[in-house]
Every structure is written in structure tokens, then in C-alpha cells.
Amino acid sequence: MKRPMRREAVLTAAILLLILAAAVVLDAALPRYHIVIKVIKKGAVYALVAVSMNLLNGFTGLFSLGQAGFMLLGAYSYAILCIPVAKRMGVYQYFQGGIMRFSLPELCSGVFGEAAGTVVGMLLALLAGGLLAGFVAYLIGLPVLRLRSDYLAIATLGFAEIVRTFIQWNALGPLTNGSNLLKSYPDLPGAASYLLLIGVFIGVIVLITSSTYGRAFKAIRDDEVAAEAMGINLAHHKRLAFVISSFFAGVGGGMLAMYMGTVQALSFKSTMTYEILLIVVIGGIGSITGSVATSFFYIAGLEWLLRGLDSGKFLGIKAPGVFKNGFRMAVVSTIIMVVVLFFRRGIMGDRELTDLLRRKNRRRKEESEHG
Amino acid sequence: MAEPVLHIENLTMQFGGVMAVNDLSMDIYPGEIVALIGPNGAGKTPAFNCVTGVYEPTNGKVEFLGAVIAESHPRGRMKKLYAGEHRGLYTRRVVYPPDAITKLGIARTFQNIRLFKSMSVFENVLTAMHLRRTSNLFTAAFRLNRREEAAQRARALELLQIVGLDEWKDEPAAALPYGKQRRLEIARALATEPRLLLLDEPAAGMNPQETMELTAFIRQIRAQFDLTVFLIEHHMNLVMDISDRIYVIDFGRQIAAGVPAVIQNDPRVIDAYLGGG
Known part of the structure; x- marks a missing residue:
């Protein structure tokens, strides 16, 4: 009983390491702005945010649409804490350089040395963004988590819109730069570092979902009445799931800011939440593997493979009359509809990579027994 | 009395x-x-x-x-x-x-069976032990509660043996025949001590x-x-x-x-x- 489980874990770890190694090779072989590197980076960020949403919507059964709001908080925290002091004057040109007089990477450089300090500072800024998002989630969770299903979705959606408007408020300008861009903050070097970092964060989520708390979350999803009768405190556990999910959405938002190079509240619209919800549903509600894989496919398709559909040439076919602006989205939507029709429970259902490996092993064993 | x-x-x-x-x-x-x-x-x-x-x-x-x-x-x-x-x-x-x-x-069962349908028989019982945990989110996530988790798993298995469901422990709870689902509900209630x-x-x-x-x-x-x-x-x-x-x-x-x-x-x-x- 114990052995095969360990075997699957080893296989899974090997697959993940192989992907990481591939990313290292790609980093070395391709220029920094190559589309493949960008797809991996953005795919990784979306994977984290999708998994964080899955934790709430898939594992705990709370239908929340506040993801973009929490990402926004994380993104702004990261940007504000990381813009080098020397560049603040230029970024906050309408607010006399803003009120922040320090930059975390620079502070940490003083302690840990230039290279290590910058990275430590960036990580601290990401975590700070996550903590802020988690804290805000705790506060709004107090009233909002009493709501059920659709009503919770509407309330969280409203919250996200409020955050977006609030951040652009001119009175907050010295901190958030109002409705202007934040830029000039540092980015992580290559695709491999993104994968590594996101891998660690998703790893933590996996550990949580497979712990006794994860089981309590699933119990709430399956049957609230029974969960409560089994002694699971509904309010406490829902709040916990909401805060954890928002924390990682905040971290993911910080990394999205990192990836984009500039951040503006305007881009964190509810469309972004729907995009992520789409990834979660297509990947399989309750499957972390599904969310991760779908994130990469979705980003690769949208940003890279299907680009030609918008610009006149696709798969060597030149048809400027058909392949023009907007056609790509029509194709993507069709693909999504087909996937939903054929995979009613998402591509992965609620299975994980380890389940797939186990199934294959079992089948092989049965075959060898019969043969 | x-x-x-x-x-x-x-x-x-x-x-x-x-x-x-x-x-x-x-x-x-x-x-x-x-x-x-x-x-x-x-x-x-x-x-x-x-x-x-x-x-x-x-x-x-x-x-x-x-x-x-x-x-x-x-x-x-x-x-x-x-x-x-x-x-x-x-x-x-x-x-x-x-x-x-x-x-x-005080533990209870329900008139219309309310099992955790997406979970296995074993997990249903294990989940009902969550309320007696001494771990917190941090210790549970980073597996610092290994001893407690192992004890819970052993206890869940023992309970399933007592109610005669250990043979079905990895089956989805919803796949059990009706009478056995009722037994599982009782086993789950017993797991809350x-x-x-x-x-x-x-x-x-x-x-x-x-x-x-x-x-x-x-x-x-x-x-x-x-x-x-x-x-x-x-x-x-x-x-x-x-x-x-x-x-x-x-x-x-x-x-x-x-x-x-x-x-x-x-x-x-x-x-x-x-x-x-």
C-alpha cells in the first residue's frame, strides 16, 4: 500500500524537475523577450492564480469572483514596495515622488549584498502583497461569507470593482500614483525562476489541500449540513479558505505585475477573473493539475500559437480576409465550447497527476497478470 | 438513578x-x-x-x-x-x-443519508476526526502533525473494521449499497468520539x-x-x-x-x- 504511492510521488517529482530543467535550457538558449519565455512566465502566474481560485471555488465550494481585486492588491503592494528610490521621482511625477521613501530590494541589498538582497526584497514584497490581500479578505469575509453561491459571487465581484476604483482615487496618489502607471520595479531573470517560485507556492497549496484542513474544506463543499454536524466550524473554515485563496491571489498578482513590467489598476478588470474562472472550469473543478496545465495551454494558445489568426497568416495559410482582428477570440471560444461539451467535468475532473500515474500502473499490472 | x-x-x-x-x-x-x-x-x-x-x-x-x-x-x-x-x-x-x-x-446521523459524496469511505471517517485535532493550519500543512495524522488514520481504519466496511475503504462513499451507506454514516458519527x-x-x-x-x-x-x-x-x-x-x-x-x-x-x-x- 505504501510503496506504490511513493513511486507515484517520485514520478511526479521527476516530471516536474524535467519541466524545470527544460525551462533552464530555454532560458539559456532563447533571448529574454522571446515569446516562449513570456508564455512560460505568464502561464506560471496564471497557474498560481487559477490554483488559488480552485482552492476556494473547487475545494471549498465557495463561488467567489473577487480574484482580480485581490490580485490588484498584491500587484500594487509589490510595485510600490519595489520601485527603486532613485526612480520614484520619475514614476510619481504628478505626486512629487510619492510618500514612500524606501524600496525593499534596496533595503535588503544593504543586508544580504546586491544580488541576494534584491531577490530577498522582491520575495518579501510579494509576501507583503499576499498578506495585504489575505487581511482584506478576512475583513470582507466577515459579512460576505454569510452569503451563499450566487450571492457570494455578486458580493465579491462588487468588492473587486470597488478596490479597482479605490486604488485610482487621486487622494491616494502619493501611495498608488492614482490612475497612472507604476513601473521601473525589478523582475525575476528567467522563466525557470518563475516556475520555481510558482512551484513552491502551488506546492504549499497542495500541502494544505491534502492535510486535515483540506479534508474539512472538501466536506463543506460536499455537504455543509453534514460537515457542521461532524463538528466542522463552517464560519471559521470558510474564512480560512477565503483568506488562503486571497493570499495566493495577492502573491500571484504581484508576480503578474513583475511579468508585465508596468501595472495599472485599469487592467485588473472582472474580465481577468472570468479568464481565471474559465481556466479553473476547463481544467476541472477540484483538480490542481488541471488548473496548472490549462493555464499554460490557455496562455500559449492565446498569446502565441493562435496569434496568426489575428494577423492574416495561420499554419502557413494566408487569408487576410478571414484572419483579422478578433478572429482569434472566436476560435478560442469555439475550442472552449467543444472542450466543455466533451469533458463535462473539465479536462481532469477532480483527478491529479498522481492519479493518472497510478491508473496507468494499475492497468499495466492487470495486463501483466492476465498475460 | x-x-x-x-x-x-x-x-x-x-x-x-x-x-x-x-x-x-x-x-x-x-x-x-x-x-x-x-x-x-x-x-x-x-x-x-x-x-x-x-x-x-x-x-x-x-x-x-x-x-x-x-x-x-x-x-x-x-x-x-x-x-x-x-x-x-x-x-x-x-x-x-x-x-x-x-x-x-453528541453525534448524529441523518434521515436522508448525508455522506461526503466525493470522498472515499475511508476519507469520510477520517474527515470526522478533524474536530478533535490539536494541529493548526501551519503544522497540518507542513506535516508537523505526522503523529496525530497517523493515529487518526489508524483509528479510522479500526472503526471501519468494527463496522465491517474495511473491505470497501477506498471505494467512493456514494458507490456503497444503501445499507452500507447507513453503516458508514454511523461509523463517521462514531469518529467524532x-x-x-x-x-x-x-x-x-x-x-x-x-x-x-x-x-x-x-x-x-x-x-x-x-x-x-x-x-x-x-x-x-x-x-x-x-x-x-x-x-x-x-x-x-x-x-x-x-x-x-x-x-x-x-x-x-x-x-x-x-x-x-
């Missing part, structure tokens, strides 16, 4: 103008199996729900092991509407949510053979887990066979109480069940 495990006093549950439970008083003593019976709509399940914290009683008091777990008096619009007795007798308000009551040591077990129509939908097995099973777990059992049931065979004492209610009101032999011949009970004039 010893102190009662469960003491229900003048319990009244009124919904709008309907008296679901009307002035119910009963005591259940350690180690007893007590049944609450009555025709359809007599108010058995509302009484259960008042004990388990699903409803707040309109009036009356419930004590478990000497501590008040529910007490209330007519409030809000019930002040006007209340049609029961003992108005003004209870002045405090004590409300525990269902999870807190389970933690105190209760002193008092509430069974809501445990024999509903069972054939005579299964009902007989269930009778033996309830006796077995009572002895093995040092339990007190309080059950609601329609199946007269089961009730007469298993109960130490029986309370009968009709239209929310207690009409008889006593040992099975007495209840069986009580004209009021026969009336209530056969609808005589």
Missing part, C-alpha cells in the same frame, strides 16, 4: 402557528437506548434538531451531561404568537451551533434482514463505545426489539412513555398510529 446524559425540559418548537414540538420533557440515562416514535409529522425530527443545535427552541431547555446546551424563550414575533405553556419560566438564552454540540459529544449518538430513522428503507443486522449492530457499538443511544424510528420491529424505553409523541405532544411492552398495548399509541377515533 444516575445523572441523565440528556435532559430535555418543556421543549417547545413553534413554526409560525404550527406547534412542531409541544412541551416535550424526557431524560435519557447513561447506556440506555431510547426511542422517540410517533406518526408522520409528529415532530420527531424537529425535536432532534433542537438537541443538535440546528434549531433554536422556541421555549424550553436541553441539558447534556448536566450542562445547558440549549435554552430559550419566545422572542421577536413569537412573543405574540407563542401558544405553548411555561411562558416566562426560561429567561436565559443559550445557543450552540451544531459543530459546537458535536464537539461536546461521541458520548451520545442520535440516529434519525436508521432503518429507513431497509429490508427485515438488514433491520435485524442493524439491531445487533447498534447493540454492539453501544457496548463497545460505552454509548448512550437516542433514536427516531418508524420501524416498530426495530424499536420494540432494541429500545430500553420509548417516548411516543403525536402532534408535537407526548402521549405515552415507558418500556416497549407497555407502549405496545397503550390504547393512546394504538389510536395515534391507527387513527382511531
